Amino acid sequence: MNAALDRRTVAATLLQDRGDLLVVTGLGSASYDAFAAGDHDGNYYLWAAMGSAATVGFGLAMTRRERPVLVLTGDGEMLMGLGALASIGQKLPPNLTIAVLDNGHYGETGMQASHTGRGIELSRFAAAANFPWTGVVTDMDGVAALRERIHARSGTTFASIKIAADELPRVLPPRDGVHVKNRFRAALGLATI
């Protein structure tokens, strides 16, 4: 791994001037990174259901076509839901972006090497699933360009962003899932049930 982007800087850049962006985060560090960039009613933090970040974002993107939807997750979380890329590939909502913060490790469990740390490139799965834009991001210019793509809603996007395998202080988003769900829906003008 030659990459050394700082994950918190990457997350903050992707979420900068976010406008009407809706965000789903995968459990573990990706949720901490999004929360560290600033809590927001349009953030939906997962704390479990590993492998589900992409599918939650998929269902949301298919429902709110007029809003950009970002799934921000880690390599381990994405690896557990690879089949979701094939499911998304059947529909390809243009407003959906999956950004994987890829450090090649399972950071939450003791920094064991993940499959991506052993040479598997996640974005190639998305390319196989017919995503119109897939890529590997290794510098902050690429992160800024990805942010532009997210807001353009011009084609389903998958980016693996190569970040340093640092263990940063945990910044914990709310764990009350009902609260997070209800405030997310309220921000969209929706009732609790």
Added chain:
Amino acid sequence: MTAMPAVQAPSWQDEILPTLKSFDVKHVVYVPDAGHAAAIRGAEQDNDIVSVALTTEEEGIGYLAGAWLGGERGALLMQSSGVGNCLNTLALQTMTRFPLLMLVTMRGDWAEFNPWQNLMGQATEAALKLMGVRTWRADHPADIRRLVHGAATMAFNGGEACAVLLGQSLIGEKKWVK
């Protein structure tokens, strides 16, 4: 668009999609099974329904959580073997309490030819209950509309996880030899 066999499904199968639509279901997500053939075919052809084939059943839990976040209702169709795939992901429903309606066609339940289906089939209802899902069994054609209506009412009015199990005796014996 989609090549599906034009077989004549039992009439109870035709009651499922209209019942779902009466609850304003907009998304039908599924792993195919013969017992769901009519509902899947109808959903695929219905311009008011987004139908999504899944590679594995737990994808449907995430998808429907996301659709509900965005303000729309859906239902997850699967075979009983898929319930095993869903167990850990059901925590997403329990912790966020979004309406999760599941229709499950049973295997390993009655006159099962393939014994490899029996373990998960026999454990399906107990496994769902262990994970906090309300369950109802439909074993007769007359049960279908009433039980799907009941489960949908409790899912969508209560933000609960509700499953209707469609028994193998209802679906019919799978013919392995032509």
